Amino acid sequence: MTWDEMAPLLWEATWQTGVMVGWAAVxxxxxxxPLGVALVVFDRGGLRPLPVLKSILGVIVNVGRSLPFIVLMIAIIPFTRLVVGTTIGTAAVVVPLTVGAVPFFARLVETALREVDRDVIQAAQAMGAGRGAVVWKVLLPEALPGIVAGVTVTVVALIGYTAMAGTIGGGGLGDLAIRYGYQRFETAVMIVTVVVLIVIVQIMQSLGDLLARRLSHK
Incomplete structure (x- = not known):
């Protein structure tokens, strides 16, 4: 395959990957x-201790994190069809991408929130701040650099998930690599696809790290 033949396919696949990752990230x-906040707030010693509810949410998150993405995509096919009306294409892949990434991101948010100094929280409570005010004006702002880092890690993971989505006709760079690079033995397509994925990941990781550092300095 020549570059003139490959370029339109590569551009379309890159755009599809961007759309999938963008919507899934949002x-x-x-x-x-909010799920990550709930895991902290409802925990023992949290702002609103509800251990039973926290345990239920924790089990749901753990189950979601334990399923390999390729298995998850197949397992929730009925749900995907219910939400978007189809199980093939870019829009359909956003559903399993989101379902797979939410538990992962929630744990990262939980970790970032638990790193907030308890003295800061207690000081806000001593000044009469309610639970909502503590969450919005103390917990989230203080944990923002960690949350941004978590978003970055999640986006990078989503890029990897989209590559696997190509196995069920999800479109994107993964689909291009499978259809042309693997099934048609177009080695050049496979190499270029891998390079593009690496570049995208590096760009997203660098931007996320830069933003997290700037927020941390503030």
């Missing part, structure tokens, strides 16, 4: 952030 943050 939904993951929207769902995983």
């Amino acid at each position: 939904f993951t943050v929207l769902l995983g952030l």
Whole structure:
């Protein structure tokens, strides 16, 4: 395959990967952030101790994290069809990507929040701050660098997940690598696809690290 033939396919696949990762990252943050906060707030010694609820959420998160992504994609096919009406294509892959990434990100958020100095929380409570104020004005701002680092790690993981999504016709760089690089023995396509994935990961990791450092300095 010549470069002129490969370029349009590569551009389309890169765009599809970006769309999948972008939407999945947005939904993951929207769902995983409050879940991570709940794991901390409802824990023993938390702002609103509810050990039973915390244990239930912990089990759900652990189950979600324990499933390999390729298994998860197949297992939730009925749910994916219910949400988007299909199980093939870029839109369909966003569903398992989100389901797989939310528990992972929630644990990262939980870890970042637990690193916040207890003295800061107690000082806010001593000044009369309610639970909501402590979460929004103390916990989240103090843990923001760690949360941003968690978002970066999650996005990098999502990029890897999209490559596996190609096995079920999800589109993107993974699909391109499988259809042309593997099934048609186009070694050049495989090499270029791998290089593009590496470049994307490096860019995302560098941007995330830079933002986390700047927030930490502030």
